[in-house]
Amino acid sequence: MKSCSSGARLIIVCGLPGSGKTTHARQLQSSSRAIRFCPDEWIHALSLDYWDEDNREKIESLQWQLGQQLLDLGLTVIIEWGTWARCERDALRLTARELGAAVELHYLSAPVEILLDRVQRRAMENPVIQREQLLQWANAFQEPTAEESSLFDTFLTFQTPDPLNE
Secondary structure, eight states: OOOGGGOOEEEEEEOOTTSSHHHHHHHHHHHHTOEEEOHHHHHHHTTOOTTOHHHHHHHHHHHHHHHHHHHHTTOEEEEEEEOOSHHHHHHHHHHHHHTTOEEEEEEEEOOHHHHHHHHHHHOOSSSOOOHHHHHHHHHHOOOOOHHHHTTSSEEEEEEOOOGGGO
16 A cells, blocks of 8 residues: 555545535635546536436446546545445545545535425425435435544534524
């Protein structure tokens, strides 16, 4: 394994839809001169269906291939896929470390009602995400544990603010 002295850095932004991943990742991108990979933006640019999981997997695979090349060049890469499962986060972390990159995990969370409000207001998906779907996804989501967070060079957690209390 290469040392982390290359300057390369992988930032994984994880969370459910509506948690603020894109907003957070865009802020990171501008403040750290990073390359950001968001499958939703590529899906939109290619006029694909947001619900087509096969295309989403292909886009994420292509993004990760490019991301690895950029990490190998010593750059900062932001992966904004949601990464709901720990095994996804582990695979990204381990591969980035093999390339000599430091790895950060940024976890964004919010109550289901706030997530629902945000995804319905953005109206990006068609059909619109429903409360029942968010509840199912929240149950499937593997929240980063203290043990997992200790495996990263940096672990940050963000609670999405309640727009009614802002």
